[in-house]
Amino acid sequence: MIKKSKKVKDYKLLTKTLPTLRYLDPNSVFIHLQNSRCKTYDMFVKEGDHVCFGQKIGVRHGGFFDQPVHATVSGTIGKITRKLHRTGRKVDVVEIKNDFLDTPHESVIDRTDDVIGKMTQAEMVEIIKDKSLVGLGGSGFPTYIKLGTKEKINTIIINAIECEPYLSSDYRLILEHPEDVITGLKYIMQALNVDQALIAIKAMKNSLYEVLTQVLEVRFPELNIQVVKLGDYYPQGWEVEMFEQALGIRIPPGELPTKYGVIGFNVSTAVGVFVAIKHNLPVTKRHFTITGDAIKFPQNIYVRVGTSVKELIDLCDGFIEGEKNVVVVMGGPMMGTSVTSTDVIVTKATTSVIILKDVEYKEEQCVRCGSCVYSCPTHLQPVQIMNAVKRNDKDVMKGLNANECIECGLCTYVCTSKIHVTEYVRKAKKLIG
């Protein structure tokens, strides 16, 4: 199997055609107070206080920014405990006991189109910052920093590629709420003063193309937005790969796309922008996929941020019978994190949970077939990095640019000998820091 192979079997049929369930509210939600970027936090409320839907209950302090924390239900504040975060680490979470009323906070007011039409970039950035919107595709990078860029932007691309196998939440989101996506994009275009935008989808997702072009034609004829079909391979959704395929610009590693006049947003982030600016709401609910080959009924669920994954698994009738071990993955099956318990909270940036049968792959000797070298999207030589790690040769790891690796996992996926190459490259990245 010596070839460049970027096709990854996508298993999306499990959930692709299932309409999104409106999930019943949980009895209590858990809002995380720390994440990988923000280690410290302050609370504005204490145990026993009543909070409203969309109320600011605290703030997370990051290295160079603060992130407000919002209540996603109305109810009473409970204890601060520690729970697993999507990154696989335990973080402090605060419990909010749901009163099922969804009493909106006084800040939650709809803006009229006239008001929005007159907004400037600074005003929009301020709202986004206040609603602590982050990249919802999984990166969790604060959106206001991206939106507040001072560089001249020519093109905005909405990333609706969703190239990871199994995931279908973005697909359902566009199919069910195309107008929200386009309105969000319209606001982003207004903020950045850009008159050209693209929505990038996979070529095989023709239904999305039809939906988006129709909505664009009928409802938004004034906007210069095109839907582009990009390749059906993995990792097409990686920003650099997307820009290269859609615009022909290859962004060198370590440089920001804004320098080249392009900027990318995930499709869920665009909807987040829409919700924040139109309804003045933070992200309180999101489209979520719960799937995998070890769960009984895979589903797309519109889920409240802060719900425990355990409840979602129960909603899907639990694990299939007869499996001794399962793997629970937060995020996609190529790049997601495996967690050790189902008691994980759904955060804003969690796109999915995937429950897989535990398959032991038998590793064989590397036969130097070179599939990993051929397939690597960053043009590295994973097998050489692996050999350097085995003999602990840091010069070679640096010389082979191991730190440019995006950990997409393709080298492990294609390996003829089923060697976990990505893990070695990760080790190399750690070793050379």
Next chain:
Amino acid sequence: MPKIVRKTSPYLRRPKANVTRMMRDVFIALLPVTIFAIYKFGMAAVMIISVSILSMMAAEYIYYQLVDKLDDEKFKWKNKSFTLYNFSTITSGLIYALILPDATPWFVVMIGAVFGVVFGKLIFGGLGQNIFNPAALGRVFIVVSFGTLMTFDVDTVAGATPLGVINDDIFNLALLSDFSIMNLFTGMAIPGSIGEMSVILILIGGAYLALRTSFEVRIPIAFIGTVALLAGAVAIYKGISYEYVLFHVFSGGLIFGAIFMATDPITSPITMPGRIYFGFALGFLTFIIRIFGAYPEGVMFAILIMNMFVSSFDYYKWTNSKITRRQKIIFSIVILLSIAVTLVGVSYV
């Protein structure tokens, strides 16, 4: 309630990709050639093939049992490090058998097979670690040690191979009047090693491997292309017919070596440009040995010599997984230089 285990991403693997499949494909690709060899040489071919495969497997089995013994492990009939299950030894044995002349005595076959597998593969740590192609190493070892025993016993033109005939006077195509290009292509009525006869069957095997993506198609193309290029340059320089090029390409196991031996992934470079340069170097060396060397045939030597340089093709400061502009310029200069060197050499012969 199943237990939740922790793993690291990615959690999926490519279905249907494994080492056994790759090695088995080489084995299947060799079958037409093997059947033709048995059809043409009868029991001699059966003997060579079975002795070679059996002695390689036995050598590997005994070697691993000895290693276990030295490590004070308990004796087990089934040894885990042993690679018989994944066809790699059988494939090596078959390739080795197919590049032998039909009259090779059984003990010579056995010595070469054991030497090849032990010193070409096992000494370095088994499958995946070897520097030399075991089949080529075994073959060269017996050529050097038992040269006089390796005669060709076919009742055509006094047992001489085309390359053997022309080795005395390398540009006299008249000597080759007994070997028509068509015969070289189909493998009928010419002597030679048992598996290298029929170019067409070898190409069928190669096409199968290419369809199954079980080998790197760039190596044989670069290899054969280089030989054709250099032969063409010589033909133009000397003013001889284009048949000279075809003769070089179709004879002496060039195509067999290029398709089944040079492409052994373990003993070839790992990057795409590296593989092209490797194929080029093989072609150059093969041609140089053929026209200037003492041996009529150069493919095995070229493969073994270039096997030694694989790690320098893979040296991290020189490799790149894409061909850069600079590499293109240097590579073109090297091609021109190699043509020049060949022609200067030819003008002295």
